[in-house]
Amino acid sequence: MHTIRSLHRGLMALEILNNHKSLTVAEMARQIDLPRTTTFRILENLVAFGYLKRGERKGRYSLTIRVRNLASGFNEDAWLTEIVRPLAIDLSKIVIWPISIMSPRNVRMSLRFTTDTESPLSLDYYNEGLRLPILSTASGHVYLSYCGETEREIVLSALRHEKPDVTNMLANSPDIIQKIISTTRENGFAINIRSPRALEPGKTNTIALPIMRNGQFLAALAMRYISVAMTTTELKERYLPTLTAIRDQMEEELEEADVDI
Known part of the structure; x- marks a missing residue:
């Protein structure tokens, strides 16, 4: 159940970012209604898998083009x-x-x-x-x-x-x-x-x-x-x-x- 919950939260984060150009951890935490520490782990996992990128200077997260792989097999x-x-x-x-x-x-x-x-x-x-x-x-x-x-x-x-x-x-x-x-x-x-x-x-x-x-x-x-x-x-x-x-x-x-x- 923990794995399914983590997957669900990750997909929620992707869906939210699809409607925003970029978000900080605090902004995402408010959107997803989770603690900032939990939100940070979710976002960092998505970065590790290549679905998000993190701005070095401002700490804002945004989607990468790899997200298209989820829908169209785009490489x-x-x-x-x-x-x-x-x-x-x-x-x-x-x-x-x-x-x-x-x-x-x-x-x-x-x-x-x-x-x-x-x-x-x-x-x-x-x-x-x-x-x-x-x-x-x-x-x-x-x-x-x-x-x-x-x-x-x-x-x-x-x-x-x-x-x-x-x-x-x-x-x-x-x-x-x-x-x-x-x-x-x-x-x-x-x-x-x-x-x-x-x-x-x-x-x-x-x-x-x-x-x-x-x-x-x-x-x-x-x-x-x-x-x-x-x-x-x-x-x-x-x-x-x-x-x-x-x-x-x-x-x-x-x-x-x-x-x-």
């Missing part, structure tokens, strides 16, 4: 776990700002990995598996700019047939899309600038670079930062060289590695 790609993730963690320690890895899935950009809970500069905490629109994100702009032409047209056609909203309205503006692609390819990166007057206002901006393998777009390396912290010029001077260097290292190791893509 993380070797390229992400063995090469890109460790370098992204190293990068986040250097720049301090949160780092994310985004890849395309079903005409959306899917969050494959993030250091949100580890970065002291994170304003928001996002769970892996989050899906974001392509046309209104820096990662999406990088994807459209570096994927193949046929793939791009398929994606844009699908977006044109969706219900119109602020996230896909550009699908019917080929001139604007072409300008985005040209600018992104010329710069080698995309920046999503938000302001109180934007269609999607927010407190953070994002810079994203493409991660390529054998000439094919694999994922986007993104850094989110507080909008008022720096100008675009300062961003490029302070952080772009480091972002580019780590991205280049990722691509070099991907070329040399024998991993599934």
Whole structure:
């Protein structure tokens, strides 16, 4: 009976975290209605099994993408776990700002990995598996700019047939899309600038670079930062060289590695 009760409590914790971006031990204890010491053991067991991750600085627990195994048999790609993730963690320690890895899935950009809970500069905490629109994100702009032409047209056609909203309205503006692609390819990166007057206002901006393998777009390396912290010029001077260097290292190791893509 003790084993069944422990299993039930663990599943309850996963269910609660599925509805929250992250929780501390105290917050989870209130949600699950258990003592903090008991709650701590439950969370640490889930960390040990790989279903949760614990933020080093703030002690917040959040789901890992391994939780998908419980429902769909999903397994993380070797390229992400063995090469890109460790370098992204190293990068986040250097720049301090949160780092994310985004890849395309079903005409959306899917969050494959993030250091949100580890970065002291994170304003928001996002769970892996989050899906974001392509046309209104820096990662999406990088994807459209570096994927193949046929793939791009398929994606844009699908977006044109969706219900119109602020996230896909550009699908019917080929001139604007072409300008985005040209600018992104010329710069080698995309920046999503938000302001109180934007269609999607927010407190953070994002810079994203493409991660390529054998000439094919694999994922986007993104850094989110507080909008008022720096100008675009300062961003490029302070952080772009480091972002580019780590991205280049990722691509070099991907070329040399024998991993599934």
